[in-house]
Amino acid sequence: MTAGDARRTPAHEDDASFAEKLGYLFEHSRDENGAPYTGKKIAERANELGYSLSDAYISQLRTGKARTPSFRTVEAIARAFEVSVTYFLANPDEDLERVRQQRDYVEMLATTGTHLSGIDVGRICPDTIDVLIDLLKVVKAQAQAQGDTLPPPGEAPNPTGQNPQ
Template sequence: MTPGDRRVGPAPADEPGFAEKLGYLFEHSRDENGLPYTGKKIAERANELGYSLSDAYISQLRTGKARTPSFRTVEAIARAFEVSVTYFLANPDEDLDRVRQQRDYVQMLATTGTHLSGIDVRAICPDTIDVLIDLLKVVKAQALENKNAPPDQGTSET
């Protein structure tokens, strides 16, 4: 999957979806002549910026008939309206939390040489990841100690 193929997922029930956010831009944004934008004008602006976008597809996005635009489409619309792509994100804080968790996971890999296969790290809170990193550091240190320790002399109890 290439970055242009990523899809913008549905918004949580309490937040406006893509169609609502797009509709808001059409209602409240004005072109250089003070006129409301049309789908055709936004498509033209996006195409002038090097994207491939049609008025018909914008209409489908506005009405909710098309629900999962690619990131490239979101980028084209955002640039045509001259807003940040983050405007369309359901919850930018959630994305920042995911990036922090991924960073912590990468740190854990670098520090311990261990990975958590089969675990959805996004579901683990950052504090828990910190505890796991510390625990794995201890386990790694003990493993290195045992590896470097002289072999057991075979003491037996009688």
């Protein structure tokens, strides 16, 4: 199973527990001989990669008895299954969409010369970012339609259209 396959699994829904995601990998991944992985085999692979992981702890994670593995453990299991760590941590598609939204937002701020001092873009709700991007696109389109040139970022717009002296 590849990281791309893991991303498309039902086990990757936001509400899926670590145990459910791990269980999905055990059910659907196969070793080089086509056999399903066992906890022992994953522990061995992780240990060969330089991690310290036991079959017993993997079993606890699979059953949900252990619920909060360390990042190092998550990394060990991900590498043993040859999937991305993000499979266990978050929805990568959602993360990529959030990054795209933030990039578009910052680009529109720069293009329109708009400044929102003190705003942490990472804390803005994705829906709000989309609304702001749409608003900034309207401002940019109106300025272009009127033949106005937008000032470089950092300069205030000149509403009179006259050259400052």
